[in-house]
Amino acid sequence: MNGEEPSLNVNLAGLKLANPMMTASGTCGYCFEYADLLDLSRLGAFVTKTITAKPRKGNEAYRIVETRGGMLNAIGLANVGLEVFLKEKLPQLRQLRASGPRIIVNIAGHDANEFAELATHVSAEDDIDAIELNVSCPNVAGGLDFGTNPDLLEPLVAKVRQSITPNINLIVKLSPNVGDICQTARAAINGGANILSMINTYTALTVDVYHRRPRLANGTGGLSGPAIRPLAVYLVNRVYQNVARQANVPIIAMGGIQYWQDAAEFILAGASALAVGTGLFINPATPTNISDQLVSWLSKLGYNHLEQAVGSLQMPTAATDTHSQ
Amino acid sequence: MGAIMSAMGSLPANVSTIPMRCLVGATVVFNEPICREHFRLRLGLPGRFSPTKPGQFVQLGCRPPGGGQNQEALLGQCIEWDTAIPPKLTQTELCEELALLRRPFSLAGRGDNATGTWIDVIHRVVGTGTQWLAHLAAGDRVDLIGPLGNQFELPDDKSLGLLVGGGVGLPPMFYLAQWMHQAGWDVVGFVGATTRDLLAVTCNSGQEPDPGGLPTHCIEEFSQFNFPAVVTTDDGSQGLMGRVTDGLEPLLRGLSVPRRRQAVVFVCGPQAMMQATAHLAQAYGVDCQVCLEQAMACGMGTCQSCVVKIHDQPGDIGETGDWRYKLACTDGPVFNAQDVAWA
Numbered sequence: 215m216n217g218e219e220p221s222l223n224v225n226l227a228g229l230k231l232a233n234p235m236m237t238a239s240g241t242c243g244y245c246f247e248y249a250d251l252l253d254l255s256r257l258g259a260f261v262t263k264t265i266t267a268k269p270r271k272g273n274e275a276y277r278i279v280e281t282r283g284g285m286l287n288a289i290g291l292a293n294v295g296l297e298v299f300l301k302e303k304l305p306q307l308r309q310l311r312a313s314g315p316r317i318i319v320n321i322a323g324h325d326a327n328e329f330a331e332l333a334t335h336v337s338a339e340d341d342i343d344a345i346e347l348n349v350s351c352p353n354v355a356g357g358l359d360f361g362t363n364p365d366l367l368e369p370l371v372a373k374v375r376q377s378i379t380p381n382i383n384l385i386v387k388l389s390p391n392v393g394d395i396c397q398t399a400r401a402a403i404n405g406g407a408n409i410l411s412m413i414n415t416y417t418a419l420t421v422d423v424y425h426r427r428p429r430l431a432n433g434t435g436g437l438s439g440p441a442i443r444p445l446a447v448y449l450v451n452r453v454y455q456n457v458a459r460q461a462n463v464p465i466i467a468m469g470g471i472q473y474w475q476d477a478a479e480f481i482l483a484g485a486s487a488l489a490v491g492t493g494l495f496i497n498p499a500t501p502t503n504i505s506d507q508l509v510s511w512l513s514k515l516g517y518n519h520l521e522q523a524v525g526s527l528q529m530p531t532a533a534t535d536t537h538s539q
Numbered sequence: 540m541g542a543i544m545s546a547m548g549s550l551p552a553n554v555s556t557i558p559m560r561c562l563v564g565a566t567v568v569f570n571e572p573i574c575r576e577h578f579r580l581r582l583g584l585p586g587r588f589s590p591t592k593p594g595q596f597v598q599l600g601c602r603p604p605g606g607g608q609n610q611e612a613l614l615g616q617c618i619e620w621d622t623a624i625p626p627k628l629t630q631t632e633l634c635e636e637l638a639l640l641r642r643p644f645s646l647a648g649r650g651d652n653a654t655g656t657w658i659d660v661i662h663r664v665v666g667t668g669t670q671w672l673a674h675l676a677a678g679d680r681v682d683l684i685g686p687l688g689n690q691f692e693l694p695d696d697k698s699l700g701l702l703v704g705g706g707v708g709l710p711p712m713f714y715l716a717q718w719m720h721q722a723g724w725d726v727v728g729f730v731g732a733t734t735r736d737l738l739a740v741t742c743n744s745g746q747e748p749d750p751g752g753l754p755t756h757c758i759e760e761f762s763q764f765n766f767p768a769v770v771t772t773d774d775g776s777q778g779l780m781g782r783v784t785d786g787l788e789p790l791l792r793g794l795s796v797p798r799r800r801q802a803v804v805f806v807c808g809p810q811a812m813m814q815a816t817a818h819l820a821q822a823y824g825v826d827c828q829v830c831l832e833q834a835m836a837c838g839m840g841t842c843q844s845c846v847v848k849i850h851d852q853p854g855d856i857g858e859t860g861d862w863r864y865k866l867a868c869t870d871g872p873v874f875n876a877q878d879v880a881w882a
Contacts, residue, residue, distance in 0.1 A: 278844035
């Protein structure tokens with residue numbers, strides 16, 4: 215390596231990050247929960263838990279169960295609600311933002327009006343760089359409707375876009391629980407999303423075979439962790455190739471990232487930024503460890519900027535997307 | 540320590556982090572079988588571990604540190620390879636059956652000496668993670684996050700501790716006994732198991748537990764501090780036949796009313812046993828602290844998995860109904876028994 219280290223700076227359609235590493239919504243609390251184990255100031259961006267209009271208790275225990283290489287969760291969007299979030303959590307996020315990371319607030323509503331109202335309140339606050347729409351939570355009644363139906367998703371995103379200030383970035387988090395994720399990706403972009411994040415968890419079921427009942431109190435849950443990583447890499451590449459690249463919409467990728475190699479796979483597949491979720495539970499310092507190691511990887515490849523690696527995956531020319539067969 | 544100190548740099552002054560949690564590598568000192576399926580694992584930690592108290596726990600990685608893929612990742616170092624030879628990446632999740640998430644273990648004891656700190660945990664082989672732990676030997680490396688959770692409280696106006704542990708609920712009681720010894724409390728231990736060979740304690744030779752349920756110096760974990768203990772087994776294969784509450788009730792009944800006011804019952808074990816113990820303590824007007832358990836992923840208050848139902852307290856805001864979910868990991872694991880909304 216000659217001279218300077220490769221740059222990890224990321225420009226997500228105007229949202230500028232010092233590096234591509236983020237926390238995934240719902241795995242890092244509201245702000246400083248990991249502060250003594252993760253140097254939060256070194257994150258590219260911090261993504262909050264999903265915030266809803268009213269506080270939510272969430273589901274009964276068991277809310278989590280481990281499966282081979284992954285975990286199922288059915289938390290049920292337990293959160294403090296908008297009012298407490300703005301009053302108690304946002305001041306902490308402002309302190310965090312002053313140290314470097316951009317702030318992304320994840321929200322979910324029961325219907326388009328509630329989504330728009332939440333987004334209006336959140337975007338009225340200073341120091342929030344982006345709103346991420348959770349249109350794909352598999353663990354609440356009706357939570358998947360927007361995220362799986364492009365005809366519902368596009369007007370929802372458009373309504374939210376109209377109700378927020380233009381300088382706020384709008385991210386839509388895509389569900390993998392669809393027939394063709396390119397359709398929901400297009401709907402999100404047509405509605406006005408300028409960044410996509412993908413993927414949310416896979417709806418899944420695990421069974422207590424002696425009691426013949428689900429191991430989660432909710433019945434089904436969302437599968438995350440290394441078990442879904444190759445599935446997520448595939449979907450990121452598919453959306454990048456077919457939708458996002460032409461539309462010039464960057465992708466924030468997540469799904470089983472634990473090591474720098476995992477992050478590198480997503481970058482090559484088309485991701486401009488990366489979020490760590492389940493991996494934080496095992497080592498909260500995972501995002502900053504990966505940041506450090508991506509620099510070394512990029513210099514090995516001869517790149518002097520992360521953006522050069524984005525989507526540079528060399529697919530075999532004869533490769534057929536089995537999904538379209 | 541450099542990484543930990545720099546991590547502190549992002550922390551505003553008004554956010555409390557005492558005791559400070561950290562991710563540390565540990566070396567196995569020993570991993571001894573106690574009884575069927577149970578092991579006492581002593582871990583040596585470099586330097587002085589953050590202050591800990593009974594009731595607190597650690598999140599133990601039940602796989603080689605760094606996930607078995609690369610220890611360098613854990614240390615934040617870069618992996619070097621020759622550009623002519625592509626790196627060989629081992630995909631642990633495909634070739635090994637190992638636990639992904641850490642597992643929470645209550646501290647069963649702690650000591651500090653010139654070279655560092657040791658901590659004890661007791662584990663029972665129940666699944667993938669604990670099977671891996673069972674094969675650890677002296678010198679092996681593990682990593683852990685801790686200390687986590689709150690602790691048992693020793694009120695100044697109390698002086699008699701009744702320490703009730705069932706099954707894998709015993710370990711925090713051993714650490715609590717160590718603590719109470721230093722604090723000058725009187726202690727009686729109550730040790731329950733389904734059967735003799737699942738009794739995760741060290742029985743003193745020539746000191747069989749009393750089959751009538753009288754406290755004797757039969758259990759080393761208590762007798763080393765000169766505390767007596769009562770053993771109960773469901774099938775009567777050791778000590779008193781019955782539940783741990785069957786051993787506790789005669790003692791509570793025998794206490795004078797003023798002595799009951801000085802007593803606190805501390806309990807950890809299966810939920811039904813904790814609930815029964817809490818009700819018994821309440822019936823005799825004795826305070827009770829319970830150490831609750833719930834399946835958890837992070838142990839640090841982020842994943843919201845380990846919820847327990849706790850009655851609303853004066854001063855609580857923003858909830859309706861008479862209970863709310865609290866987190867066993869950061870609000871607990873220790874709660875006042877009267878605050879728990881038992882199922």
